[in-house]
Amino acid sequence: MLVDDLRMELTPEELSRRKLLGLVGSGCLAVFLAGSGAAIGQFMWPNVLFEEPSKVPLLRPEDVASGALTTFARHKVFLARAPGGFFAFTSVCTHLGCVTNYDQALGKILCPCHGSQFDLSGRVLGGPAPRPLPRLELTLEKGVLVADTRKFVEPDWVFKV
């Protein structure tokens, strides 16, 4: 058999079948390439968790009210004035992690989940919370008190300005 014998004229039916198979093959190739490209792209992209910065600017020392807490709900931080300084602590309950609320009328911090109560320095007054609300490290940057939500200090620590 000669190669020229293979070069036969195609009937219109054979031609359309060939076109159909060509289209299906091209489609499969396109899907394969798109999937491979996506997998390679995902591999090349850094697998990084973008978190908010841990340092939270709060208030200027002269703007902190005395005898009351200032709540920074977005950052889950309470700020208070103490004799000779300031302290900040997290509003995340030490029982199971609910966010507590400052009840100014009662003068307490209340956890809405299981009823733990804390005083205005974060000490446990009642309920299932096993520990006080953790105090956060405070610094003064450009005249503003800054709390670091990942650095905890002793329960009676006060930042003296």
Ligand code: FES
């Ligand atoms: S989470 Fe606050 S009392 Fe349970």
